[in-house]
Amino acid sequence: MPKRAPKKSSAPPAAAGRLDRMLxxxxxxxxxxxxxxxxxxxxxxxxxxxxxxxxxGWARRAELPKELPAFRARMKEHGFGPLAVHAAYLAxxxxxxxxxxxxxxxxxxxxLRVAPEYGASFxxxxxxxxxxxxVAAGVGRVAMAVEKILDGVPLRDDSALLVLENSxxxxxxxxxxxEELIDIHEAxxxxxxxxxxxxxxxxxxxxxxxxxxxxxxxEIDRLVEQFDKKIGLEKLVMIHYNDSKAExxxxxxxxxxxxxxxxxxxxxxxxxxxxxLAHVNYYLETPGMEDGWDKLNIExxxxxxxxxxxxxxxxxxxxxxxxxxxxxxxxxxKAGxKAGxKAGSKAVPKRGAAPQRSSVARTxxxxxxxxxxxxxxxxxx
Numbered sequence: 001m002p003k004r005a006p007k008k009s010s011a012p013p014a015a016a017g018r019l020d021r022m023l024x025x026x027x028x029x030x031x032x033x034x035x036x037x038x039x040x041x042x043x044x045x046x047x048x049x050x051x052x053x054x055x056x057g058w059a060r061r062a063e064l065p066k067e068l069p070a071f072r073a074r075m076k077e078h079g080f081g082p083l084a085v086h087a088a089y090l091a092x093x094x095x096x097x098x099x100x101x102x103x104x105x106x107x108x109x110x111x112l113r114v115a116p117e118y119g120a121s122f123x124x125x126x127x128x129x130x131x132x133x134x135v136a137a138g139v140g141r142v143a144m145a146v147e148k149i150l151d152g153v154p155l156r157d158d159s160a161l162l163v164l165e166n167s168x169x170x171x172x173x174x175x176x177x178x179e180e181l182i183d184i185h186e187a188x189x190x191x192x193x194x195x196x197x198x199x200x201x202x203x204x205x206x207x208x209x210x211x212x213x214x215x216x217x218x219e220i221d222r223l224v225e226q227f228d229k230k231i232g233l234e235k236l237v238m239i240h241y242n243d244s245k246a247e248x249x250x251x252x253x254x255x256x257x258x259x260x261x262x263x264x265x266x267x268x269x270x271x272x273x274x275x276x277l278a279h280v281n282y283y284l285e286t287p288g289m290e291d292g293w294d295k296l297n298i299e300x301x302x303x304x305x306x307x308x309x310x311x312x313x314x315x316x317x318x319x320x321x322x323x324x325x326x327x328x329x330x331x332x333x334k335a336g337x338k339a340g341x342k343a344g345s346k347a348v349p350k351r352g353a354a355p356q357r358s359s360v361a362r363t364x365x366x367x368x369x370x371x372x373x374x375x376x377x378x379x380x381x
Contacts, residue, residue, distance in 0.1 A: 009278045010279050011046070012079050012080055014041070019302060021278045021279070022082070022281040023241070023305075024047025025294050026048075027040055034071050036050065037071060038074065044299065045284075046081050050118075058107060082122060085118065087107060088107060091128065096131055109149055116156060122238060123161070124165055124238060127173070135180060143187035163199045164184065164201065166181060166203055166210070168252060170209070178230070201237070203285075204263060205244040205253060209249070209250055214263065221270075239271065239283070241272065243260055245262065258297050258301050259314070265311060269304040284298065
């Protein structure tokens, strides 16, 4: 018999009257944690996901931010749902390299130790790649790594869950199918790991890239039923809610604005409306969140949750030709010789594409209305 999903909704006070579940966003914290919380509230989010350090590096902060007490207070003041910490992308629980595996263990131990200081409920991590050594070997290493991580972090009343995320499957990624997540779950159980300290995150863009059927209600129903039967829906605590630029089953991880990609509004609506997933916390990781697209993607997600499948077209992104730099003053030159600056060229991005930056020419984006913040780092999903 399938296990019963928790009946309690994840909707925090900030979601009252709009959604029956928590919908948050991953936002940059380069301008400060309190500012990120205020930005999330301003764009209509009911929760927040952050990096605690460089998302593409191993090094972590030597000292905790001094604004943490104010940040925790502001999160509570806004009535937000659970804070999620996203681990650095370098982490690889499944890889064969012992040096990188040990770095991964130490990285995640650190994130789990500091998570309570941030007020975080979840530490989310990409499972990683078996690097060509085979799925079975990779699954075994994941279980061993999780055991070492949790053994090195004493359990507290406010301990965060270690949350394992599914993969799009590229580069020998582990967890591209529900079967592989089940294998990991069973391998951890076989090692006697306290599974109450572990949860799962499903990324909709990863599902799509991995080839999982998600066209509408029937397909999402099937996915939910299978997860509940083999793992238990109470273990599904996060959903990264993203559209995708990638082709179905391409094994590519290319996030896109809600309703602007290939997943389709019917499938995305089925995912955010599903009655058995009301206990799950949803977090947007769509492109350009630091450039004003956060508010628009929150609004479009809420529309899908309310059954409005016909979304307005995304605002066009346009580029402006960079102005020529003024010639620097220089000594007089011979008659007939002119000084000038050759301007670089830049292709216009496709409609709905994420804003791009270049060292040659800077793209200017027509942004949705609302105050924007600049990201300290660029996320890859």
